[in-house]
Amino acid sequence: MTRPAGRSGARRARCPRCAAPVLRQLVGRTAALSVVADAEQMSAAAAGALREPDRLDWCVYETRDGVDLRWASCHTRSTPCARRHAIDHQCIGPTPPADRLPAQRRTPKSSPVHPGQLTL
Template sequence: MTRPPGSRGGARRVRCRCGRTVLRQLVGNRAALDVTADADLMPAAAAAALREPNRLDWCVRRGRDGVELLWADCRRRAGECDRPHVIDHQCTAPPPAARPRRTTRTTPVPEGQLALG
């Protein structure tokens, strides 16, 4: 799982079920968002071009413990952001197979008798 928002551990590199390496991190301090983003770093303009209503881009800050994902609100500052960015991951793996539903089991004992087991 991901780290709690209070720990400043940064993003973890994990492998998605589709086989790609992705970055996972809880971003935010109060109502944290569980982010899974592609590990491919790109310029801010390229990430902004890939952004969609349900696919966000994230600013990447490099620190002593690795990389940390930040909200990409750096566009509000004057000029272009000089840090690399990443984009939310869109998994291409097929959905997991649905498990068959369990059916209710009838007990092989007469009604009213307790069954041990």
């Protein structure tokens, strides 16, 4: 998920499974994390209540290009964060049907050479 030149921030999209509106963005500069967050914004306290070990919340910055998600480091401060927050998306959509899952091989593939012979 690369960004076009000159554009930064989140792009609005829909979840492919449940069609909920989400924000997608690579957050970070060195080792970016691919984030899919709910488009609904909430207060820092509300996002903190929904936060779990594998579900993070993000500070939402409004820029001239649109919405920009950033690491929520405001939880360590004594004063509450005044910015809106977004929480990681947890999809509640149906699982994909079995015919869309990758097919598994039913019979093992036989080797074209004798078992004692080395192949390159």
